[in-house]
Each structure stands twice: as C-alpha cells, then as structure tokens.
Amino acid sequence: MNEQKNMLKAIQALSFALLETGMFLDSHSNNQRALEYFRKNKQAYDTLKQQYTMRYGALTMGEAAGDTWTWVNMPWPWQNETEA
Incomplete structure (x- = not known):
C-alpha cells in the first residue's frame, strides 16, 4: 500500500x-x-490531516484554500484504484 493510502487509513x-x-x-x-x-x-488527527493536505x-x-480552485483537478472517488 502506498504512503497516501496509509495516511488516509490512519x-x-x-x-x-x-x-x-x-x-x-x-x-x-x-x-x-x-x-x-x-x-x-x-x-495526532490534526497533525496527520495537515500533513496529508500539504502533500496530497x-x-x-472546507480545507480547500489558495488562489485557484484545484479541487476538481484531483481524482474523483471512482477514479482511484480499487483494493483487492
């Protein structure tokens, strides 16, 4: 499992x-x-969530910020790889 998925599970x-x-x-x-x-x-939740947001x-x-709206540039839930 990759780091992003591990962070999300945590x-x-x-x-x-x-x-x-x-x-x-x-x-x-x-x-x-x-x-x-x-x-x-x-x-721990606040720290990990902040790290996740900075990386991914x-x-x-509510956490989307910045000068542009990049929310739609991220993969949609159905575009993520499924786990076996």
Whole structure:
C-alpha cells in the first residue's frame, strides 16, 4: 500500500477513535482517562490531516484554500484504484 493510502487509513482510524471517545464522554464527562485519550488522538488527527493536505491536497471542501480552485483537478472517488 502506498504512503497516501496509509495516511488516509490512519486519518480514518483517528477520526473513528475521536467519534467514539466523544460519544463516551457525552455520558462520562468527568472521565479523565477518556478526556486525555481524546486530546492525544485529536492532536495526532490534526497533525496527520495537515500533513496529508500539504502533500496530497484537501480532504474536504472546507480545507480547500489558495488562489485557484484545484479541487476538481484531483481524482474523483471512482477514479482511484480499487483494493483487492
């Protein structure tokens, strides 16, 4: 698997961890271990997402920036290679 796919999978895993931990914290708001776990994963998520965006472009339209609109120059989801 190439580096771009590895980074994307790691971003997805961190996103899932943040979502699940956030839901846990909704009902256990004083759990310090969960809060620290959330903070650690949020920092890793933000860092990795920033690195991905710098190397491969924006993941969402909200991250698209610059003087030109290059969003449409990237491959569409159905143009990516499929994994076996």
